[in-house]
Amino acid sequence: MRLRNRAVPDSIWAYAVLLLMTAGMGVANGGTLEPRHLLDLIRQAAPLGIVAIGQTLLLMCAQIDLSLGTQITLYNVVLSTAMGSGDDNTIAMAVVMTTVVAVVAGLANGLAVTRLHIPAFVATLASSSVFAGAYLLYTRGAPSGSIAQGFRVIAEERIADVVPWPAVIWLVAAVVVAFLLNRARFGRELVAVGGNPQASYLSGLNIERTIVLCFVVASLLAALSSAILSAYIGIASNSVGDPYTLNSIAATVIGGTAFTGGEGTIAGTVAGALLITVLQAILTMFNTGDSAKLVAQGVIILAMMTVYQWRSIAQGLRLPLRSGRGRQQRGASTIRAHPPAQPLSG
Amino acid sequence: MIGSARRHAAQGLPIYAIVFAIMAFTAILSPDFRQVDNLQNVADRMAPLAVLSLAQTLVILVGGIDLSVGAIVSVATVILSFTGRNATIGLVPALVIVLAVGTLTGAANGIGVVVLRLEPLIMTLASAAILQGVALFVRPQPGGLIDLGFAQAIDTQVLAVPVGALLMFAIFTLVWVLLSYTRAGRAMYATGGNLESARQSGVPVNRVRLLTYTLAGLLAAIAGILLGARIYGGNPVVGNSMTLDSIAAAIIGGTPFPGGSGGPVGTLGGAALLAIIGNVLNMLEVSPYYQYIIKGLILAGALFFFYVRRRETAHAPA
Numbered sequence: 195m196r197l198r199n200r201a202v203p204d205s206i207w208a209y210a211v212l213l214l215m216t217a218g219m220g221v222a223n224g225g226t227l228e229p230r231h232l233l234d235l236i237r238q239a240a241p242l243g244i245v246a247i248g249q250t251l252l253l254m255c256a257q258i259d260l261s262l263g264t265q266i267t268l269y270n271v272v273l274s275t276a277m278g279s280g281d282d283n284t285i286a287m288a289v290v291m292t293t294v295v296a297v298v299a300g301l302a303n304g305l306a307v308t309r310l311h312i313p314a315f316v317a318t319l320a321s322s323s324v325f326a327g328a329y330l331l332y333t334r335g336a337p338s339g340s341i342a343q344g345f346r347v348i349a350e351e352r353i354a355d356v357v358p359w360p361a362v363i364w365l366v367a368a369v370v371v372a373f374l375l376n377r378a379r380f381g382r383e384l385v386a387v388g389g390n391p392q393a394s395y396l397s398g399l400n401i402e403r404t405i406v407l408c409f410v411v412a413s414l415l416a417a418l419s420s421a422i423l424s425a426y427i428g429i430a431s432n433s434v435g436d437p438y439t440l441n442s443i444a445a446t447v448i449g450g451t452a453f454t455g456g457e458g459t460i461a462g463t464v465a466g467a468l469l470i471t472v473l474q475a476i477l478t479m480f481n482t483g484d485s486a487k488l489v490a491q492g493v494i495i496l497a498m499m500t501v502y503q504w505r506s507i508a509q510g511l512r513l514p515l516r517s518g519r520g521r522q523q524r525g526a527s528t529i530r531a532h533p534p535a536q537p538l539s540g
Numbered sequence: 541m542i543g544s545a546r547r548h549a550a551q552g553l554p555i556y557a558i559v560f561a562i563m564a565f566t567a568i569l570s571p572d573f574r575q576v577d578n579l580q581n582v583a584d585r586m587a588p589l590a591v592l593s594l595a596q597t598l599v600i601l602v603g604g605i606d607l608s609v610g611a612i613v614s615v616a617t618v619i620l621s622f623t624g625r626n627a628t629i630g631l632v633p634a635l636v637i638v639l640a641v642g643t644l645t646g647a648a649n650g651i652g653v654v655v656l657r658l659e660p661l662i663m664t665l666a667s668a669a670i671l672q673g674v675a676l677f678v679r680p681q682p683g684g685l686i687d688l689g690f691a692q693a694i695d696t697q698v699l700a701v702p703v704g705a706l707l708m709f710a711i712f713t714l715v716w717v718l719l720s721y722t723r724a725g726r727a728m729y730a731t732g733g734n735l736e737s738a739r740q741s742g743v744p745v746n747r748v749r750l751l752t753y754t755l756a757g758l759l760a761a762i763a764g765i766l767l768g769a770r771i772y773g774g775n776p777v778v779g780n781s782m783t784l785d786s787i788a789a790a791i792i793g794g795t796p797f798p799g800g801s802g803g804p805v806g807t808l809g810g811a812a813l814l815a816i817i818g819n820v821l822n823m824l825e826v827s828p829y830y831q832y833i834i835k836g837l838i839l840a841g842a843l844f845f846f847y848v849r850r851r852e853t854a855h856a857p858a
Contacts, residue, residue, distance in 0.1 A: 258661075312843045313797050315605075315661075319784060320839040327833030335829060440665055453659040483680070488673030495666040499658050 204450030205462025207501050211494075212469045219476050233358060235471055240360035241266075243467035245419040245438050246445040247371050248412030250463040253446055254375075255388035255408050256455030257307060257314040261322035262416045262442055265299055266435025269420035271329040274339035274430035282344035292417050299325065300413030304406030322439075330432065337430030349425035360422045364464075367415060372460040384408065389456025444491065445470055448498045469494070544729075545720035551794035552806015554845070559813050562820060570823040578819070580702060584695065586815030587708040588613070588767035590808055592782055593789035594715055595759035597807040600790050601719075602752045603732040603799035604653060604660035609760040609786055611671035612642045613779030616764020617686075618675045621774025624685025631687045639761045645671060646757020650750035668783070675776040682775040686768050694769035704766050711762065716804045728752060733800030788835065789814050792842040813838065 220227040245262055252259050269292050276288030299321070306317040329337070348359045375381035386394045387404045395401050416438075423434055449466030451458030473494060477487045567574040592609050599606040616638045622628045629637075645667055652663035694704045719725035730738040731748045739745045767778065793810030795802025817838075818831055 306840075310844060310847060312847045316787075316791055316797060316839070316843055319787065320836050320843060323784075323788075323832050323836030323839060327829065327831070327836055330829040330832055331827065334827070443661075443665065447659075447662055453662065483676070485673040485675075485677035485680070488669045488676065490673075492666040492669030492673065495662060495669070496652070496658075499662055499666075500656055503657050 208465035236361045237358040239471035240364040241419040246442040248415035249442040250446045251408045254458045255384045259318045261318040263435040263439030264322040264325040265416045266420040269417045270424045273424045277342045278339040296413040296417035300410030304409035308402040341428045346425045548803040549805040555809035566820045573823040583705040584702045587704040588763045590811035592763035593786040593811045595756035596786040597790040599756045601732045607664040608668040610779035610783030611668040612760035613764035614675040617768040618679045618774040620768040621684025623687040642757040642761025646754040650753030654746045684774040691769045796846045
């Protein structure tokens, strides 16, 4: 287990590819990149970036949440129902209600994992079905209500007419969580629990509390992401959150967070979310449609994962290596897909 | 050997009690439900999901997960949808292409997991995205027709059972024999139970995992063919919701993570349960929106049953 990040973090690759793609976009755009256009991209990436921060925390403590997308839809329905009249003085109440629902959802997931000992993968799969049932039943499949105009300011206005609000919210969320992760006790414990739960338990850490906290924080970040999305679309929708479950995992692993816990950076995940968004923007520019976007996203995930796994792959293929064993494979407690291969001493 | 086969089958039996209880309950309350053609309809409807869940079961059994099975189903229906009226491709070539796409995708997943050492969830998520892209490229909107003769053949009844359902039973029997009575099947349980022990006991774990992912891809393609024949057209997103349903069916049927136990017997029951819920709620005139909550609660109940009970037995003195 590594308490300090390695000298060159994995996420440098994500930033390198991001830079290349952005440059490529500039070239395709006739050699210009307008700051306003770049800010627009960041604004578009914000909802994914924010929910992916939560997913990163969970992957780092060897958990996963497959209900985050459904949760985003749930919070959208709660927000728009609570603001049903569209009156600005309903905003405070709606925000409070959404926060409460998010805390309850996060607690439910966290307690299912820690108290009932159900693997996070399947526990959140089940809870995702229950959340979807809840909003479908409540709205009878036809959600109504709209987001108050005062709330939509988030999406429509810019600070000093330049910087979009979602970008700022994203930046603040990322900085706060990164601070917690690197400088606060919570983050140290989280990395320890993700890296080696047994050792953490034996060292007297409260594993259960750390895991439950991660789920709650992830749900709150999903609520924040949903708030921004709701401000955009302005209405209740039954499907607004659908893509976010898998995309948040994609952004996280593209950013270099290991699936097996204990390793990862928020900065990497920010790059991952931006990378996915820029990729889609480029393909939109070429008018390729959804099919090429999906193919490109699949390819980029595979490519980035192969880069991150390269040392370990080379070792498996017995290619000569100059140094290092690469990312060690640990026993993951998310799915425990494959128990760790004991690295040969080398 | 026979003993452990029985134990794995027994792990899936509680689900049948639940399925039969629900069916009996509904049959009493709803005259429509107990009609023969409704039951035939249910059997016909469950076949694609059941075969897909079987694919998922095998992968979970060897300690992995496959998120690409639903996308394989979508691609399969899309390819087959060019065999109907004004066919642009013959039925047989189309079937061969579908089976090849499934098998190759499975093999690619296996290579990603075994050789590139990617997490199964990430590897299959990526291949699902790529296949979904292919499906949307070939047919952006649902449409097309499937060879009418083929669709009718799958729907023909032999002794009151649709051919599709018969195929499902045949495939389940084959896989059950493979798992319970062959060396390969034992190797799969060993690999999923404890990869490192299996490796050190001489089980070729990499080959086992590679072939399991490949077989799962093939089974997913067959599920796609069955579904295509039933919906009688192509739909590029029809398989989306089926991926999670297949995982749910496997778990409800007693093949929990992280693998090494369970098998096809329970999965058939799990798929049957998911398939009848919709029909039952419809027959009882309950709002279809309860479906999701009920599915979730059944899944939660099954999880509680497997994990909490397992934990208690684990804590009991040996």
